Amino acid sequence: xxxxxxxxxxxxxxxxxxxxxxxxxxxxxxxxxxxxxxxxxxxxxxxxxxxxxxxxxxxxxxxxxxxxxxxxxxxxxxxxxxxxxxxxxxxxxxxxxxxxxxxxxxxxxxxxxxxxxxxxxxxxxxxxxxxxxxxxxxxxxxxxxxxxxxxxxxxxxxxxxxxxxxxxxxxxxxxxxxxxxxxxxxxxxxxxxxxx
Amino acid sequence: xxxxxxxxxxxxxxxxxxxxxxxxxxxxxxxxxxxxxxxxxxxxxxxxxxxxxxxxxxxxxxxxxxxxxxxxxxxxxxxxxxxxxxxxxxxxxxxxxxxxxxxxxxxxxxxxxxxxxxxxxxxxxxxxxxxxxxxxxxxxxxxxxxxxxxxxxxxxxxxxxxxxxxxxxxxxxxxxxxxxxxxxxxxxxxxxxxxxxxxxxxxxxxxxxxxxxxxxxxxxxxxxxxxxxxxxxxxxxxxxxxxx
Numbered sequence: 301x302x303x304x305x306x307x308x309x310x311x312x313x314x315x316x317x318x319x320x321x322x323x324x325x326x327x328x329x330x331x332x333x334x335x336x337x338x339x340x341x342x343x344x345x346x347x348x349x350x351x352x353x354x355x356x357x358x359x360x361x362x363x364x365x366x367x368x369x370x371x372x373x374x375x376x377x378x379x380x381x382x383x384x385x386x387x388x389x390x391x392x393x394x395x396x397x398x399x400x401x402x403x404x405x406x407x408x409x410x411x412x413x414x415x416x417x418x419x420x421x422x423x424x425x426x427x428x429x430x431x432x433x434x435x436x437x438x439x440x441x442x443x444x445x446x447x448x449x450x451x452x453x454x455x456x457x458x459x460x461x462x463x464x465x466x467x468x469x470x471x472x473x474x475x476x477x478x479x480x481x482x483x484x485x486x487x488x489x490x491x492x493x494x495x496x
Numbered sequence: 497x498x499x500x501x502x503x504x505x506x507x508x509x510x511x512x513x514x515x516x517x518x519x520x521x522x523x524x525x526x527x528x529x530x531x532x533x534x535x536x537x538x539x540x541x542x543x544x545x546x547x548x549x550x551x552x553x554x555x556x557x558x559x560x561x562x563x564x565x566x567x568x569x570x571x572x573x574x575x576x577x578x579x580x581x582x583x584x585x586x587x588x589x590x591x592x593x594x595x596x597x598x599x600x601x602x603x604x605x606x607x608x609x610x611x612x613x614x615x616x617x618x619x620x621x622x623x624x625x626x627x628x629x630x631x632x633x634x635x636x637x638x639x640x641x642x643x644x645x646x647x648x649x650x651x652x653x654x655x656x657x658x659x660x661x662x663x664x665x666x667x668x669x670x671x672x673x674x675x676x677x678x679x680x681x682x683x684x685x686x687x688x689x690x691x692x693x694x695x696x697x698x699x700x701x702x703x704x705x706x707x708x709x710x711x712x713x714x715x716x717x718x719x720x721x722x723x724x725x726x727x728x729x730x731x732x733x734x735x736x737x738x739x740x
Binding site: 328329330331332334335336337338339340341342343344346347349350351353354355357358359361362363364365366368369372 | 502503505506507509519520521522523524526527530531534537538541542544545546548550556559560563564582583584586587590591607609610611612613616617674678
């Protein structure tokens, strides 16, 4: 019911307002030429001034601002790029230095190892030589001793024999005859006792 | 009550009558709102252009966005040759936009709802574009009326149609803006009248409409300014780059 009443009201209003418009309006004010010249004059004046001020004063400033910002951003980007490149270069340098120092330390290590090895070798060689010499000396001494041993034994044998004989017989016996016997024995059995 | 919805378009004199010869150039409410709109444009854009900080403030951002918006619109539709006309199209767009927008404030006067204002703008554009076309291409500009690839038989008809369409440009351009603004404001006024006459009982429906219409009209105000500017760009494009 209320809705019906509402729409009726709207239609009623439309009907009446149409009547009112028809009575009141004298057409569109836009088509009344009374103020046309005035509007043309003021439009030309105001729009002309607006155009001149905008184009000569304001727009160049905005354009310059935009350009400046653009170039500044470009510059910053370029600077950042440069710095990045620089840092990359530095990093490379740093890596190079590390690599170089690693190589150097390796070399140094190798060198010192070789040196010490050489030293050790030299020392060992000299020691071995010394030892060899000592051994040779000892061997020659031994040889000499061995060579001289039968003579000494023979001498001892001769002396002891002569002493024993002196005590047994009581008379002095010529050493030369004893030595002849010993020599004879030595020649006969020498190989048995002093085998080489 | 039931005020005529057309009274809002009435022009009346403010101050004394000024006459130059036979012409009445009195200061009117239309003149007042032209000046108010222009002053608003100048103040806003002057503030926006004043200081250049790396991180733009609100007004500076507004000015710069408008600048790039119009600049992009021109370069998209008319190419790089239209650069010298940037300032004109920018002022035109801003003037129409601000006049439309000021008209959206209650009890104000909408400058662009008057056929004479839009017609003067459109006629100026039409004459200017025609002059530019003839300066750039000489009589070759007349080739605009002869599209390529049309059969010989149809050519006389096409040429006539093209000439009519070219000559009707200022009319269509001006009537489009004027009619849109007038129709919108009249409709809002009518719905506003409904709210009053239907009162607290039935006034809510037209009030809702009125609110929705206000949003629509703000959209139309921007759209019509944009259309006005972009059509100017298209006409300029015809004059600068003869494609036919």
